[in-house]
Amino acid sequence: MRILLIGAGGVGAAVTAIAARRRFVERLVVADVQLARAEKAVAATGDPRFVAARVDASDEAAVGALLGEHGCTVLLNATDPRFVMPLFRAALSAGVDYLDMAMSLSRPHPEEPHRRTGVKLGDEQFALAGHWEAAGRLALVGMGVEPGLSDVFARYAADHLFAEIDELGVRDGANLAVRGHDFAPSFSIWTTIEECLNPPVIWERDRGWFTTEPFSEPEVFDFPERIGPVECVNVEHEEVVLMPRWVDARRVTFKYGLGTEFIDVLKALHKTGLDSTNPVRVGDVEVAPRDVVAAALPDPAGLGELMTGKTCAGLWVRGTGRDGNPREVYLYHVVDNAWSMTEYGTQAVVWQTAVNPVVALELLATGRWQGAGVLGPEAFDAVPFLDLLTAYGSPWGMREGG
């Protein structure tokens, strides 16, 4: 398989490191607007199948030319969500398959943002589904860990564990700490702000998609492998727009274990307008406050050496088991930062995001996953995915009782 990876930030570099161990990769072109970042990721592998390139992800023509130049048949998008649509369109125009780990951005409902959805996550992508189907090409959207592995868990639960599902509730938590930093998010703050400050979206069979106030319905969820209890709140996330399209359930939610301190910081950024992506004038220059927040904080991809602890992504499922009795399970995937640093030199959160699209690419390369159109991970058989993830050295787990 000949792959064009766009974005050599934390996740892109980890994708490169993981792909370097897999034989299905014939060519991986690592492209970034900063050529040095792409070159660094490629050099770290020392693998002749890998080459670096410079490209502006918002330049559809340049992306198309790069795909053609290297004969790539698939584009893997590892940029931030602002570049989803240009890359999605570039792949469609070029007639190649497409994968991403975050979907096109939402816009709140203009009158009732905390009650009704406006433009939902992925709406712009699903609007072009007919073109992808007509072209016979696949856009596999939301194929990281969350969304991604969490959606695979939903398919698995529906096919193998439950007769009826009352709730699919993604629950994400960690006990990561960063030495020497008061406050150091373990994932892109730009994306975290986007997720957490947009109105959270919920799906219910009788009501469809609807929204709430940010940080709604706090609950303490007990995470496995000694991570323990973490306060989780509703946030906007792709699983809620993906799962109901392919998996039958009464209710779909996403709660993020942000913890009180992180929630307070996000609330403060929102109150002060520092979450905004609209430029403000500062002396002679104009900058978007959110970009300044990202620049003021340490780069999360570089914190692995200072980090300790584990991160957990998973899906809590409640419903009726195949034996007719009530059942609750938590399907999960834990990465210990010490392990990912030793094995890949990559911090846990970034590694956990990056491994899943590589697994998916391998299933597509070997023909075990096939499809056309705009599809989520839950549109495919979960078993080969979970087996291959385990074969990558990173097993998943299931806790009976939720």
Place this chain on the structure above:
Amino acid sequence: MRILLIGAGGVGAAVTAIAARRRFVERLVVADVQLARAEKAVAATGDPRFVAARVDASDEAAVGALLGEHGCTVLLNATDPRFVMPLFRAALSAGVDYLDMAMSLSRPHPEEPHRRTGVKLGDEQFALAGHWEAAGRLALVGMGVEPGLSDVFARYAADHLFAEIDELGVRDGANLAVRGHDFAPSFSIWTTIEECLNPPVIWERDRGWFTTEPFSEPEVFDFPERIGPVECVNVEHEEVVLMPRWVDARRVTFKYGLGTEFIDVLKALHKTGLDSTNPVRVGDVEVAPRDVVAAALPDPAGLGELMTGKTCAGLWVRGTGRDGNPREVYLYHVVDNAWSMTEYGTQAVVWQTAVNPVVALELLATGRWQGAGVLGPEAFDAVPFLDLLTAYGSPWGMREGG
């Protein structure tokens, strides 16, 4: 009196409006780096004694030239504290008197910032005191409301109310709200961050000056005129470095009624590095995060129409009364935003800061206050100041019992 006012922000514009009602002003040159701001402040008075000029406050030679051009004998500094030293030096070089409302900036102790002082507020100014004395000119420093009126209260308490003072505790609180804004500080956020995130300074007779952790020693203080109880914490403020130089007391503190919400925002800005004045690179530009915070928030001087409530500046004094019995009083000055908007079109906090240097200038113009060197407000007789403040339409109050 011929005065050069530098800074036509909220406080500078209010100084102009207040001075326009006083006959002692022969000439007021209002200068700002943005000429339009200065022109607007002057135009609002319609007073031929007032003229606008453009000047860069960091350009000592240009400031000196402007003083000479208009024959000014005093410079009133209404800029943010970064410009204290160039303006202080410009006045000294030009041989004119100088007033400010905030003093030269502190620098934390390099090893023990939360235990020991480093460079204190005003240290750079006091280091030049000999030059001012030798020139026979006066630098009246910290002559706003806090520092300023609070220091006048300390002098008054020592001269007229107490035989011995155990503690001089400045306590500042408000019940101001701003319609339509989640979060809208009523005073310069740049200065508020500087005050609140630096290590608070405390003075004790047996120990001298020392520092604590930010936001230390929270207490709920009950403010008069139905403002009511507000949570106050230690912050770094000029009174603590000024009062012990001229007023005998066992302990001097400053606590600011920030309220829990404001404290949480300030903590978040600090955690995320957004309080920093060191530029960060954002794309192709470099900006100081703190300047972006200021730019992202509404201009406090423009919020008067949306604001309701009162602001209170005052000094709580505990000690032994002149009759030998224990005594506690709270000397205070309250401004109702509705009053300051009706009378001057200026919001309460800004007006309360601005009135005090105008009163002080009038006392200097009439010779009722005289002095040479670098002196705080508590170096002068308090009675004429308090009487003149009342004559300006803004009486002070005293609550027996603290």
